Amino acid sequence: QVQLQESGPGLVKPSQTLSLTCTVSGGSISSGSYYWSWIRQPAGKGLEWIGRIYTSGSTNYNPSLKSRVTISVDTSKNQFSLKLSSVTAADTAVYYCARDLLTTGFDYWGQGTLVTVSS
């Protein structure tokens, strides 16, 4: 059973960079034709896709966030990571990592981690 777990600081100051890591267990991040995505959800609001990475390092980002987002993968650690720069209060949200089947949805999700942007 694949499991995903987000980790990283729960509080980030405005204008700084948000950094999160997703650790995948129960299977190799490199096995199968899977992508790995980050998705966020502000409190009481809907879901927003941030971007995805393939284990080759190929990435796709939401155009609305593209200028501030970097997603990377470390196959040796079975992890992938998110960096979001120049954060503001609008970036406060629960951030989820998920296994991305590309054309058939996101089938495994982490439990989510709350990141608050505040001074």
Place this chain on the structure above:
Amino acid sequence: QSVLTQPPSVSGAPGQRVTISCTGSSSNIGAGYDVHWYQQLPGTAPKLLIYGNSNRPSGVPDRFSGSKSGTSASLAITGLQAEDEADYYCQSYDSSLSEVFGGGTKLTVL
């Protein structure tokens, strides 16, 4: 403002049938991209409920079904149960090169 439009809320009594609509445009659902549905119970991560418009992952009861027509899709839940009370989200791909979600629908079981 979500790219895919869902009703904010729907409700039904136990045992009844409810449907949740998801309306898109010619740049997403209408362009032929598949629709997927997620169930989010309070305080938990979303769970894939329907993929590829009408397919259920293993373990999802057949009370849940999905369909797609034109620029819209629908999720139907029959034999409504108290544990179905949750938020439901549709998701598709948009030709703006992004995965997009609906704004979510809160299902209340009366």
